[in-house]
Amino acid sequence: MPSLSNDYHHGNLRHSLIEASLDLIDREGLEALSLRRLAEMVGVSRQAPYHHFRDKQALLAAIGERGFVQLNCNLQKVVEDESAPLDQRLYQAVLNYLDFALANPALYELMFGRVLWREQDDHQDTHDFQRYAKDCFRQYVRLFDLLKAQGLLPETDNSLRLAQLLWAAMHGLAKLAGDGLFVKREDLAEIARYTLARFRPSTPLQ
Amino acid sequence: MPSLSNDYHHGNLRHSLIEASLDLIDREGLEALSLRRLAEMVGVSRQAPYHHFRDKQALLAAIGERGFVQLNCNLQKVVEDESAPLDQRLYQAVLNYLDFALANPALYELMFGRVLWREQDDHQDTHDFQRYAKDCFRQYVRLFDLLKAQGLLPETDNSLRLAQLLWAAMHGLAKLAGDGLFVKREDLAEIARYTLARFRPSTPLQ
DNA sequence: CAGTGTACTTGACAGTGTCAGGATGGCGCC
DNA sequence: GGCGCCATCCTGACACTGTCAAGTACACTG
Known part of the structure; x- marks a missing residue:
């Protein structure tokens, strides 16, 4: 079980990314959705999402x-x-x-x-x-x-x-x-x- | 009236671009359509299309x-x-x-x-x-x-x-x-x- | 306490749309 | 005929994208 209060290991990045995506496309539309921007929103490096999504x-x-x-x-x-x-x-x-x-x-x-x-x-x-x-x-x-x-x-x-x-x-x-x-x-x-x-x-x- | 047989002035680029676009999306789908690739197909520089489309x-x-x-x-x-x-x-x-x-x-x-x-x-x-x-x-x-x-x-x-x-x-x-x-x-x-x-x-x- | 694997990082690359500024050449005007 | 205008085209540059490769930090297992 991953610890939640940790700077390096985010804890439940997958869920956070989906949540942030919904928020983003709702506000700025589908074409504004980019992995890099998402990573930034969640406060993680640009490659991190790739450990949760192919x-x-x-x-x-x-x-x-x-x-x-x-x-x-x-x-x-x-x-x-x-x-x-x-x-x-x-x-x-x-x-x-x-x-x-x-x-x-x-x-x-x-x-x-x-x-x-x-x-x-x-x-x-x-x-x-x-x-x-x-x-x-x-x-x-x-x-x-x-x-x-x-x-x-x-x-x-x-x-x-x-x-x-x-x-x-x-x-x-x-x-x-x-x-x-x-x-x-x-x-x-x-x-x-x-x-x-x-x-x-x-x-x-x- | 522009001359058609000319290396520098394409002659009727706007039309050619649309034609090439139709061809391209038909073969490879909408997301394959890029201005740069289109320009290359038609044999023109990447910025040329901007004189015909905003x-x-x-x-x-x-x-x-x-x-x-x-x-x-x-x-x-x-x-x-x-x-x-x-x-x-x-x-x-x-x-x-x-x-x-x-x-x-x-x-x-x-x-x-x-x-x-x-x-x-x-x-x-x-x-x-x-x-x-x-x-x-x-x-x-x-x-x-x-x-x-x-x-x-x-x-x-x-x-x-x-x-x-x-x-x-x-x-x-x-x-x-x-x-x-x-x-x-x-x-x-x-x-x-x-x-x-x-x-x-x-x-x-x- | 060593070591293994997972979650994360940075560097790099090719591809994209588009802005700025320079080159070319056909056309009308003097 | 010479000259300038301007539509048309070009190259350089920038910020942005998805994704590959290779490295780092940390938790957990032996």
């Missing part, structure tokens, strides 16, 4: 993983909230996703950035990262399964396809609103309802 | 603009193809979009990358760039307007909202399939039909 990509994967864990935790609470009716849970799961994306634009950009998703890369870090991401996605499949089981969706509907489509729409909306291309931010909630109406035209949402 | 960002905007012009041209042909029924045109417009995104992943990434869409930036280049992007988007609004005019969609539907939603879904699908996160590439066409069915449940598509 390279920059591995650090990025760890940060992204953190994001997915947080998002997953968030969604899980919504999906398993027995006190709310299922269609309200679905609506809330969409809103929470969009909130998360808009509240952490840089982190969201990283989580779905191309760097972490190209196939070539077969290192353990990115495998872990992608596993956590898929856990997140599965929350939506599960929600649609529940809706079907409760008769709120026809049995013939395909939960996987619905989840893929819903996720695609959410991701697109997050991009549109977050970067302000074809959607004004204040219209987002209305569009979210508009979206869900296409999935379950029967019930009104507020 | 900085790297301006070059990126020009490349992205090129992408939007191409996409817009592509869509316009589909939308105005009088020989096809409107619902088929819509379907084709979706397929063409997805094809474009999957065939030019690096260019697509650039076109919708965060670098070119943050608001702060108020230079002419990015304004032009964003104008072309919006032209593209308007093709879809127009298509929905046509569908309404022809009675294929209820008058109460909002073309803008429909276009926003459809575009969001397409963008999300392009991401999902292109980077292979939650969607297999071969399922994409089916999901595209699934998507459109949510917009106009009445007609079958093939």
Whole structure:
């Protein structure tokens, strides 16, 4: 067990680096994230991070993983909230996703950035990262399964396809609103309802 | 008018740089694009590009603009193809979009990358760039307007909202399939039909 | 108490965007 | 025709990046 009060051995550098990264990208954006600057922030030499991350990509994967864990935790609470009716849970799961994306634009950009998703890369870090991401996605499949089981969706509907489509729409909306291309931010909630109406035209949402 | 056969004055460097950029990112991805390397490819000094682009960002905007012009041209042909029924045109417009995104992943990434869409930036280049992007988007609004005019969609539907939603879904699908996160590439066409069915449940598509 | 390994350090290198200032050469004006 | 203008291009320099190599400090194990 490493001692925590030590000038030379930092104690838990890995954790500190991830924390500092989140802070940095939140304040200055993803492109401001550099290993050297990070090392300086944490008060350590430029090469020290390499004892905890194989390279920059591995650090990025760890940060992204953190994001997915947080998002997953968030969604899980919504999906398993027995006190709310299922269609309200679905609506809330969409809103929470969009909130998360808009509240952490840089982190969201990283989580779905191309760097972490190209196939070539077969290192353990990115495998872990992608596993956590898929856990997140599965929350939506599960929600649609529940809706079907409760008769709120026809049995013939395909939960996987619905989840893929819903996720695609959410991701697109997050991009549109977050970067302000074809959607004004204040219209987002209305569009979210508009979206869900296409999935379950029967019930009104507020 | 500059002479074209000249060692010192390149003649039409701006165009050559954009062309070389497209070639490079197509072969090696977006992160391989550097001004210095580009200059070398074109056979010019590293500072020469700065006489045609204010900085790297301006070059990126020009490349992205090129992408939007191409996409817009592509869509316009589909939308105005009088020989096809409107619902088929819509379907084709979706397929063409997805094809474009999957065939030019690096260019697509650039076109919708965060670098070119943050608001702060108020230079002419990015304004032009964003104008072309919006032209593209308007093709879809127009298509929905046509569908309404022809009675294929209820008058109460909002073309803008429909276009926003459809575009969001397409963008999300392009991401999902292109980077292979939650969607297999071969399922994409089916999901595209699934998507459109949510917009106009009445007609079958093939 | 020697020694081993982990966490950390400094030095070095190639590559990046971009600022400053100098060279070249085609064009219009006297 | 000669001259200057100025767009176009060049070289030098700087601060910054990721990362390899090789050294140092410290904790723990025999």
